Amino acid sequence: PGKKVLIVYAHQEPKSFNGSLLKIAVEELTKQGCIVTVSDLYAMQFEPRATRNDIVGHLHNSEVFNYSVETWEAYKTGALSKDLVEEQKKVQEADLLIFQFPLFWFNMPAILKGWMDRVLVQGFAYDLSKAYDGGLLQDKLSLFSFTTGGTQETYSNKGINGDIRYVLWPIQHGIMHFCGVKVLEPHICYAPEHASEEKRKEMLTAWTQRLKTLWKEEPIDCSPEWYFK
């Protein structure tokens, strides 16, 4: 109770299965007394492109545009664009970040990747030699909750898509762990579009159940062993 949660949500359709998972999370966490904020990226028409527009006013080096350097400088001088500052504030205040999305091409949809690219800038999320366990967003938890098109069998060690954990390495380790954020077990709903109505309901119930005891969970050990055995 009193914990702050930011849900970054990337689906176009409120009536989708992802929409139901979002609704469940908002309701269950609110019921627990958490303060829940949602960044509904499609509804916000969130900009995924990392461009010069992310810096207000003059550039540090207008001769050769370097996005990482420019946003780092702009972060320090308070010259990042308003939409980024707002997202950073939400991240800063949150105890837990939940990312809710459909897996698109073995990764998050571009609109959510753009959120990572633009919001988690140097100075804010990490810094010179402040990465991984020294990252700047320590004391925060993260949880990737997503749906897949393929079945669980295809995402197994022997399946054609390979172990689902292979897909999680760039996301959980490369982004969250890099920023010092601890990672809870992912929540994966396999192929809801091809599941029976009964199976879909079971999956939704399982998410509600998991959320009830979420705050008692321990983060995973985000090392190569977890991903590649």
Added chain:
Amino acid sequence: PGKKVLIVYAHQEPKSFNGSLLKIAVEELTKQGCIVTVSDLYAMQFEPRATRNDIVGHLHNSEVFNYSVETWEAYKTGALSKDLVEEQKKVQEADLLIFQFPLFWFNMPAILKGWMDRVLVQGFAYDLSKAYDGGLLQDKLSLFSFTTGGTQETYSNKGINGDIRYVLWPIQHGIMHFCGVKVLEPHICYAPEHASEEKRKEMLTAWTQRLKTLWKEEPIDCSPEWYFK
């Protein structure tokens, strides 16, 4: 000679190291007699968001918007938006796809991920049970050419970022191999921003040299063994 190459390029600055790598590829391949097309995503202000706007006219199901279903239907009836049709035509005509970009958060920048999300739709790039070796874009080659922020040591098996091949799994296997496209060895320039001018020149020369014998290369065996040993 006569081979068609599509370079999908995702950097904001022509004077960047990525810009130099692009220039080299265009020049060297043109010199060989190849027909080279460039999709310069930032210059095109390419839209990375997968939305209803990608379908011209009526939706198949306007009650519940499902991007995958709608774009599949739109592909079949010729109702995809003009920018997607143009990119698909370029892909269709190409013998080789080169992706040139800076690695952003262990993956491609959102603008390029959006190109994958929106261009490689069902019906065009894959179909029901037509995936991987049965994918629809067979007889094409692909090559991921990218720069990193971290050094080669950090992207090794014992390094903090893990083996660089872990990062390539979702991109090469999950996207290209899924569509039936064969994958050439990636071309990686580690940390050019922190390299000496001499070292940077060496890296550019190495790219020119590689391109000279590119058409003699054999694709990698895109199986879990290549990525995870």
